[in-house]
Amino acid sequence: MTGLATPVGLGSTLVDGSTLVDLGLYPEIQRFGARDISACFSCGTCTASCPLSQTDSTFPRRMIRYAQVGMKDALLASKELWSCYQCAECAETCPTHAEPSEFMAAARRYAIASYDKTRIARTMYTQPVAATVLAVVVALFFALFMYSAHGPQSGESLAIFEFIPEHLIHDIGIVVMIIVFLAGLAGVGGMARRIARREGVGWSTVFGGRAALTRSAHAAWEAIGRDSLGQVRFRQECAADDVPVALPRRRWLLHALTMWGFLGLLAATLLDYGLAIVGIKETGAPVPIWYPVRLLGTVAGLMLVYGTTVMIIDRYRTANRSVKRSTTADWMLLGLLWVTGVTGFALELALYLPSAPAWGYWVFLLHVAVAMELVLLAPFMKLSHAVYRPVALFFVALAQAPREGDP
Ligand code: SF4
Numbered sequence: 001m002t003g004l005a006t007p008v009g010l011g012s013t014l015v016d017g018s019t020l021v022d023l024g025l026y027p028e029i030q031r032f033g034a035r036d037i038s039a040c041f042s043c044g045t046c047t048a049s050c051p052l053s054q055t056d057s058t059f060p061r062r063m064i065r066y067a068q069v070g071m072k073d074a075l076l077a078s079k080e081l082w083s084c085y086q087c088a089e090c091a092e093t094c095p096t097h098a099e100p101s102e103f104m105a106a107a108r109r110y111a112i113a114s115y116d117k118t119r120i121a122r123t124m125y126t127q128p129v130a131a132t133v134l135a136v137v138v139a140l141f142f143a144l145f146m147y148s149a150h151g152p153q154s155g156e157s158l159a160i161f162e163f164i165p166e167h168l169i170h171d172i173g174i175v176v177m178i179i180v181f182l183a184g185l186a187g188v189g190g191m192a193r194r195i196a197r198r199e200g201v202g203w204s205t206v207f208g209g210r211a212a213l214t215r216s217a218h219a220a221w222e223a224i225g226r227d228s229l230g231q232v233r234f235r236q237e238c239a240a241d242d243v244p245v246a247l248p249r250r251r252w253l254l255h256a257l258t259m260w261g262f263l264g265l266l267a268a269t270l271l272d273y274g275l276a277i278v279g280i281k282e283t284g285a286p287v288p289i290w291y292p293v294r295l296l297g298t299v300a301g302l303m304l305v306y307g308t309t310v311m312i313i314d315r316y317r318t319a320n321r322s323v324k325r326s327t328t329a330d331w332m333l334l335g336l337l338w339v340t341g342v343t344g345f346a347l348e349l350a351l352y353l354p355s356a357p358a359w360g361y362w363v364f365l366l367h368v369a370v371a372m373e374l375v376l377l378a379p380f381m382k383l384s385h386a387v388y389r390p391v392a393l394f395f396v397a398l399a400q401a402p403r404e405g406d407p
């Protein structure tokens with residue numbers, strides 16, 4: 001039951017004894033990029049056109065309704081928010097131009113900012129100038145901090161770990177990982193708690209007995225294996241473009257290449273570190289191109305650079321309806337990923353040149369500083385969807401999995 005007490009102004013929380021209503025919710029989501037959803041009259045056309053709505057006759061308009069009436073808790077506990085791949089099929093058919101796909105994207109930004117108690121994510125999404133300054137300051141901090149401990153620049157070979165000590169990079173990396181883990185856990189844990197409460201999912205639902213474990217394993221496979229890593233729904237159901245697009249430019253492929261490229265580079269970095277720990281290969285020691293870790297890094301770097309380059313071009317040219325509007329957060333993520341990939345390749349080139357070019361040392365410093373920044377800011381920027389989405393999709397898959405006793 002929902003009822004409103006006397007309004008006391010936008011942004012207030014009004015209580016009628018059963019439902020919390022936040023009249024500031026809609027204008028707040030507009031700050032995150034939503035268009036004029038007051039035009040939406042819940043006609044359902046977007047539901048009919050959405051390729052992902054077959055099993056939910058209220059998707060995505062229910063989310064818009066929550067925002068219109070101020071049901072903040074319901075919105076933040078909606079697992080369906082993360083089902084949307086922003087194909088913008090719904091925006092094409094909306095009779096009132098309420099831009100439901102833009103709303104879904106803005107609502108996800110709003111949700112990330114709401115789960116993050118540090119308010120850094122809110123700044124990153126709603127204050128473009130402050131977000132840009134923060135990004136520059138963080139990169140400069142890492143670069144200057146590492147440079148403060150720098151050693152000589154050998155001219156005979158590119159001795160990057162004599163220039164910036166390897167142990168310093170590892171120590172900073174460990175601190176960054178701990179911060180990211182704690183911040184990420186707080187945010188994702190907050191979202192999971194909200195969804196679980198709303199869905200009536202408890203520990204026993206997930207882990208209580210063999211049948212529950214089987215359902216949970218199936219849901220995890222659907223969410224992480226098929227949807228997130230395999231991009232199956234993105235590829236099969238949400239790949240419609242307004243004009244036919246050649247395979248190398250398709251959204252799902254660019255997204256998959258970027259994601260796999262990023263994960264591959266992360267894996268190559270960790271493997272390189274691991275090989276040094278067990279004494280197989282010193283970090284940074286020259287190895288042939290076919291050496292497995294180097295090969296992994298090279299292939300992953302190519303995927304990342306290709307994916308981000310084409311995505312940047314497509315956004316710049318607004319090549320399809322899903323990139324009709326871009327936010328600072330979109331550009332920042334693509335920019336940081338692109339710089340990380342390109343500087344990685346430039347560094348590899350410098351490492352294998354016969355002489356040691358002086359620029360190689362500065363590219364190395366830039367590469368490490370930007371990579372550190374990318375990881376440190378991950379919980380507060382768009383990259384965090386890489387964790388929020390699979391967790392929410394786990395609940396989606398869990399709700400769809402048959403329970404014991406179901407016909
Ligand atoms: S967003 Fe548009 S298409 Fe969807 S219910 Fe509202 S008015 Fe209809």
Ligand code: SF4
Pocket residue numbers: 049050051052059060083084085086087088089090091100101104238
């Ligand atoms: S953007 Fe695509 S996936 Fe998202 S609600 Fe609209 S039609 Fe559905």
